[in-house]
Amino acid sequence: MSVETYRFIKLTVGVLATLGLYSALYRENKFYRFFEHVFLGLAVGYAVVALWTETLYDLWWTKMMGSTAAVGQVATPGYWGWIVLLPIGLLGYFVFSSKNNWVSRIPIGIILGLWSGQQLQVWFTRYGPQMVKQMVPLLPTTSELFHPVTTGMTPAQVATVDSTVYVSQAITNIIVTVTFISVLSYFLFSFDLKNRFLKNATTLGRWLLMIGFGAIFGSTVMMRFTLLIDRMYFVWIEWLMKAILHK
Amino acid sequence: MDLLAQAGAGLNFWNAPSGSAELIIKIVLALVLSGAFFFGLIAAPANLRRPIVGVFTFLAGLFYVTYWLWPSAIARDPGQAPLNPVEGVAFWLEDALPQVANFSNILTAFLLGLGVYSVARIHVGKLVKRQRDWEFSLVLIASMLLMILFGYWNWFNRHSPTGGLLEDPANWHFQQFASDMLFDGLLQQMDAAMFSMIAFYILSAAYRAFRIRSVEATILLAAALIVMLSLMGAVAYKWGNNSFIQTHPNLSLEAIAGWLSDNVQTPSIRGIDFGVGIGSLAMGLRIWLNLERQEAS
Amino acid sequence: MATPDSSIGAKLQSLPRTLLYLILLLATSLPLIYGELAGGVSVPNQPLGAAVDFYAALMKIPPGKTVLLETDWTNSTRGENGGEFDAILRILMARGIKFAVFSTADPQAPQVAMDDIATINALRVQKGQKAYVRWTDWVNLGYFPNSEGTLNALAGNLATAFNGKKDVKPGGGLVDVFESPVLKGYTKLTDIPAVILVTASATSTVMIERLSGKVPLDFMVTGVMGPETQVYYSSKQLEGLVIGLKGVYDLETLMKQGLNGQGPDAVPSQKYAGLDVPPVNDNLGTGKGSAYYPTLHFALALLILAVIVGNVGMLLTRKRTAQ
Numbered sequence: 001m002s003v004e005t006y007r008f009i010k011l012t013v014g015v016l017a018t019l020g021l022y023s024a025l026y027r028e029n030k031f032y033r034f035f036e037h038v039f040l041g042l043a044v045g046y047a048v049v050a051l052w053t054e055t056l057y058d059l060w061w062t063k064m065m066g067s068t069a070a071v072g073q074v075a076t077p078g079y080w081g082w083i084v085l086l087p088i089g090l091l092g093y094f095v096f097s098s099k100n101n102w103v104s105r106i107p108i109g110i111i112l113g114l115w116s117g118q119q120l121q122v123w124f125t126r127y128g129p130q131m132v133k134q135m136v137p138l139l140p141t142t143s144e145l146f147h148p149v150t151t152g153m154t155p156a157q158v159a160t161v162d163s164t165v166y167v168s169q170a171i172t173n174i175i176v177t178v179t180f181i182s183v184l185s186y187f188l189f190s191f192d193l194k195n196r197f198l199k200n201a202t203t204l205g206r207w208l209l210m211i212g213f214g215a216i217f218g219s220t221v222m223m224r225f226t227l228l229i230d231r232m233y234f235v236w237i238e239w240l241m242k243a244i245l246h247k
Numbered sequence: 248m249d250l251l252a253q254a255g256a257g258l259n260f261w262n263a264p265s266g267s268a269e270l271i272i273k274i275v276l277a278l279v280l281s282g283a284f285f286f287g288l289i290a291a292p293a294n295l296r297r298p299i300v301g302v303f304t305f306l307a308g309l310f311y312v313t314y315w316l317w318p319s320a321i322a323r324d325p326g327q328a329p330l331n332p333v334e335g336v337a338f339w340l341e342d343a344l345p346q347v348a349n350f351s352n353i354l355t356a357f358l359l360g361l362g363v364y365s366v367a368r369i370h371v372g373k374l375v376k377r378q379r380d381w382e383f384s385l386v387l388i389a390s391m392l393l394m395i396l397f398g399y400w401n402w403f404n405r406h407s408p409t410g411g412l413l414e415d416p417a418n419w420h421f422q423q424f425a426s427d428m429l430f431d432g433l434l435q436q437m438d439a440a441m442f443s444m445i446a447f448y449i450l451s452a453a454y455r456a457f458r459i460r461s462v463e464a465t466i467l468l469a470a471a472l473i474v475m476l477s478l479m480g481a482v483a484y485k486w487g488n489n490s491f492i493q494t495h496p497n498l499s500l501e502a503i504a505g506w507l508s509d510n511v512q513t514p515s516i517r518g519i520d521f522g523v524g525i526g527s528l529a530m531g532l533r534i535w536l537n538l539e540r541q542e543a544s
Numbered sequence: 545m546a547t548p549d550s551s552i553g554a555k556l557q558s559l560p561r562t563l564l565y566l567i568l569l570l571a572t573s574l575p576l577i578y579g580e581l582a583g584g585v586s587v588p589n590q591p592l593g594a595a596v597d598f599y600a601a602l603m604k605i606p607p608g609k610t611v612l613l614e615t616d617w618t619n620s621t622r623g624e625n626g627g628e629f630d631a632i633l634r635i636l637m638a639r640g641i642k643f644a645v646f647s648t649a650d651p652q653a654p655q656v657a658m659d660d661i662a663t664i665n666a667l668r669v670q671k672g673q674k675a676y677v678r679w680t681d682w683v684n685l686g687y688f689p690n691s692e693g694t695l696n697a698l699a700g701n702l703a704t705a706f707n708g709k710k711d712v713k714p715g716g717g718l719v720d721v722f723e724s725p726v727l728k729g730y731t732k733l734t735d736i737p738a739v740i741l742v743t744a745s746a747t748s749t750v751m752i753e754r755l756s757g758k759v760p761l762d763f764m765v766t767g768v769m770g771p772e773t774q775v776y777y778s779s780k781q782l783e784g785l786v787i788g789l790k791g792v793y794d795l796e797t798l799m800k801q802g803l804n805g806q807g808p809d810a811v812p813s814q815k816y817a818g819l820d821v822p823p824v825n826d827n828l829g830t831g832k833g834s835a836y837y838p839t840l841h842f843a844l845a846l847l848i849l850a851v852i853v854g855n856v857g858m859l860l861t862r863k864r865t866a867q
Binding site for chain 1: 273274305351352365367416436478508519
Binding site: 026 | 844
């Protein structure tokens with residue numbers, strides 16, 4: 001079988017599988033369920049392969065067993081201590097035991113502990129620059145309304161213009177600050193509020209939050225439609241037009 | 248300490264030459280002793296179970312907290328000896344960091360196997376007991392076994408000294424074609440098809456549920472509309488292709504969407520992000536210090 | 545028994561589900577077929593600042609250097625991440641920049657990336673260009689299930705974070721990746737000019753938390769992740785950012801036109817005024833962004849129309865009820 005013939009068969013199988021799954025859009029049927037189970041089986045099977053070939057073989061087995069000298073390579077000793085991870089990992093499988101399932105919390109606890117120990121360290125790396133970004137000047141340093149066009153200015157003049165807070169920029173900065181604080185207050189003061197100012201601030205926060213959610217909705221729609229367009233491209237262009245009609 | 252640091256290539260108590268009887272004996276002994284210890288924990292009395300889990304969690308987290316708080320070594324040269332005990336600990340922490348990462352990768356890989364075991368357990372059970380729809384369980388198990396068979400077969404071939412030749416499909420054998428068909432021909436295409444179906448549901452849901460019934464819904468719809476229109480280059484071009492917009496570029500669709508994105512959308516999402524950040528920091532501390540209220544058994 | 549409401553308002557609000565599905569299928573199929581038959585449809589485009597920064601950052605990496613390419617996507621997001629990955633591969637290959645691929649999100653991701661590299665390589669060979677050779681020009685570092693630990697180790701030390709990883713050396717079986725021309729001599733993270741992440745998952749946040757400020761980061765994310773990732777671009781924790789299909793189209797426009805070039809389609813950039821950021825003339829044809837972007841217009845227009853129809857139906861029904 002030539003590589004070209006194989007590629008055509010592969011594309012056709014992919015199209016059949018796609019149609020099989022799409023048949024659920026009409027209603028659930030056996031054709032769909034067949035491909036659904038093939039999909040799950042292959043995904044699970046590949047996980048078994050990849051967890052060893054992409055991860056455990058290099059990171060665990062080779063480090064534990066070491067390697068002997070080969071052409072152009074240096075021998076490395078094996079570190080027997082890595083074997084200890086096997087019984088720890090196996091404890092996780094006690095999750096199915098009705099009597100001793102508590103021991104499965106030991107490996108899970110270790111993973112969670114490793115995660116939680118990093119939280120202090122990573123918090124400042126993640127939020128520090130954002131705090132800096134959020135500190136913006138709210139008062140203008142000039143009575144001029146707009147930032148002038150800097151084309152044709154000398155670098156010194158551009159620097160002066162850039163360090164000046166114009167009225168329009170100050171207004172924008174106030175909007176940025178009010179948005180941030182009101183959204184944050186909406187989250188922090190999620191209980192029943194008596195204070196009228198805080199109540200209004202959280203209402204404003206909810207409205208401004210909707211702008212964020214609207215943008216997220218718009219971007220999400222773009223993504224979902226793109227994934228469908230990609231499938232249609234696979235079926236109509238890659239398979240029908242290029243592989244069958246040779247357009 | 249050499250166990251975690253694994254700094255030098257020299258031989259010590261924690262290692263042995265590859266393929267040697269010494270290494271095998273050490274591995275078997277370590278397996279037996281650690282197995283006896285960890286499986287022995289099963290017999291722990293009920294009142295000790297929570298502290299046991301807590302100790303393991305705390306020790307795991309302690310490494311990273313120490314790594315963060317301990318003064319780190321500056322401009323360390325390879326092979327340099329520490330000047331004092333404080334620097335010695337700093338060197339050790341630095342050397343141990345990748346080993347701890349390795350530790351977390353291996354343990355996570357073992358735990359990911361749990362998902363595989365769970366799926367296999369359910370479907371083998373259905374198959375053996377001939378429960379309803381057992382035929383589909385058979386399909387699942389058969390697909391899984393075929394992927395495992397051809398996946399490993401392909402991997403062994405590719406990692407042989409002549410494996411480099413298999414980069415060219417002209418040199419493929421049956422097992423390479425089978426592995427590629429299962430992975431790229433079926434699994435990946437179905438992965439794409441499965442997720443692309445959401446587009447249909449999102450259109451249907453938007454049509455049925457996206458109604459201007461409140462201030463919030465109106466703001467959300469208006470923001471979504473501006474973003475969607477700005478994502479359509481042809482619409483943005485048409486909008487801006489007149490003398491009014493050309494003399495007032497701040498009113499172009501891209502400029503409006505950009506202003507909204509920079510000055511309202513980003514700070515509002517940052518507000519959400521800060522809320523999440525404070526929550527995850529609190530949760531991290533609660534987990535690490537074992538302050539969660541649930542029972543361990 | 546209540547009779548079903550047969551008013552226009554009610555009808556507008558109850559179009560059959562299958563009809564909507566069918567229209568969406570047509571809206572996403574016909575423009576694609578037309579575009580293919582017409583040899584491509586060009587849509588006017590003004591690349592976003594984040595994509596311009598991404599392109600400019602990549603174009604300043606010296607040829608011969610190695611970048612880390614974290615690939616955390618599978619075909620489930622091929623429509624967006626596939627286009628992004630193709631674009632980044634084409635830029636790196638055209639500029640002779642080496643890369644080391646790894647994943648911390650999905651066991652399938654490294655194989656998907658390798659299949660994509662093979663596809664772009666086949667295209668290069670077909671166009672008479674040099675294939676990018678595994679081991680010499682790029683290596684696969686594999687899958688690391690614990691993203692947090694791996695990236696924390698990477699922040700500490702590049703060489704020890706990937707210590708022990710092996711890849712296939714032509715004629716030599718599995719050999720330590722630090723013996724390859726791609727990573728030989730690289731020890732610290734700061735030796736790397738950039739870490740590029742193509743992702744459909746939360747590994748973007750994990751990377752920001754551990755690597756930001758230590759090495760230039762350039763992200764390519766899906767549309768759904770766009771707004772949340774924009775926050776980090778805005779705080780300058782990211783050097784450049786490509787978001788979804790629009791981002792891919794932006795990048796492909798820049799690859800075709802360069803920055804501040806000449807001609808009617810030139811992409812002007814005041815930020816990079818005076819800098820020569822040329823196009824990438826790899827002659828490999830149009831990418832996924834150019835192929836899909838015109839069709840996106842029809843799909844988005846359909847959604848907007850569907851929402852309008854639903855709302856008009858609601859208003860008509862309300863008016864009728866009020867009367």
